[in-house]
Amino acid sequence: KREEALKELEVLEKNCQNLPLNLEYESFKELPLSLLTQQGLQQSNYIEMTEIQRKAIPLALRGRDVLGAAKTGSGKTLAFLIPVIESLYRKSWTQLDGLGALVIAPTRELAIQIFEVLRKIGRKHSLSAGLVIGGKNVDVEQERINRMNILICTPGRLLQHMDQTVNFKCDNIQVLVLDEADRILDLGFEKTINAIIENLPKERQTLMFSATQTKSVKDLARLSLEDPEYVSIIEDS
Numbered sequence: 001k002r003e004e005a006l007k008e009l010e011v012l013e014k015n016c017q018n019l020p021l022n023l024e025y026e027s028f029k030e031l032p033l034s035l036l037t038q039q040g041l042q043q044s045n046y047i048e049m050t051e052i053q054r055k056a057i058p059l060a061l062r063g064r065d066v067l068g069a070a071k072t073g074s075g076k077t078l079a080f081l082i083p084v085i086e087s088l089y090r091k092s093w094t095q096l097d098g099l100g101a102l103v104i105a106p107t108r109e110l111a112i113q114i115f116e117v118l119r120k121i122g123r124k125h126s127l128s129a130g131l132v133i134g135g136k137n138v139d140v141e142q143e144r145i146n147r148m149n150i151l152i153c154t155p156g157r158l159l160q161h162m163d164q165t166v167n168f169k170c171d172n173i174q175v176l177v178l179d180e181a182d183r184i185l186d187l188g189f190e191k192t193i194n195a196i197i198e199n200l201p202k203e204r205q206t207l208m209f210s211a212t213q214t215k216s217v218k219d220l221a222r223l224s225l226e227d228p229e230y231v232s233i234i235e236d237s
């Protein structure tokens with residue numbers, strides 16, 4: 001059983017590294033995703049990919065940094081959550097490995113929405129996930145935060161924990177996601193994001209999504225992404 005599992009990981013890793021990017025993938029099941037993710041997607045009725053998912057997920061599975069722009073409602077959440085789950089799964093991430101991925105969203109409401117999608121499609125996985133969004137007792141968050149593999153956060157509260165929570169370790173982060181980067185910047189979180197990124201290992205994957213490609217979004221991308229692929233689904237108007 002254990003051998004089979006290791007074999008699956010090995011095959012997945014190889015298939016991701018060699019994933020052809022010139023093909024038009026249409027459904028999730030054409031991608032080298034874990035069985036657990038495939039089941040989670042199926043049970044959530046996610047079958048065909050949206051356009052941003054088709055373009056961003058294969059790149060992200062190959063380990064590239066991605067800057068994706070697509071309007072609200074185009075399916076950006078799965079475009080980053082699937083690569084996050086798969087990255088940790090392929091590394092056999094367990095509770096003992098601690099925090100492996102951070103997702104930063106501009107508001108509590110958006111963070112909660114992302115968390116709900118993660119719970120749906122990640123239901124078969126044994127990774128732990130938590131919300132760090134303020135509004136709750138900071139002590140309660142402090143106690144739980146160290147047991148999480150994936151955290152969905154708002155910028156201010158995350159930085160607060162980085163500054164104040166003993167044992168809050170970010171040095172094992174594999175993937176950073178900045179969702180709705182344009183709104184994060186509009187809300188005045190630029191300095192906060194920069195301070196957060198300074199606390200993260202340089203060797204990581206970064207996925208950044210935005211509804212618009214403003215100059216400030218591009219500036220932030222220059223600072224936080226490495227040799228990114230730009231994926232833009234902006235319709236002509």
Ligand code: ADP
Pocket residue numbers: 045046047048049050053070071072073074075076077078
């Ligand atoms: P965005 O972040 O770009 O605004 P969301 O990720 O919130 O978009 O997705 C918008 C809606 O589309 C959600 O209701 C989501 O469940 C649905 N959705 C996303 N991807 C798919 C898909 N591949 N198939 C069917 N529905 C999808």
Ligand code: MG
Pocket residue numbers: 076077179180
């Ligand atoms: Mg979104």
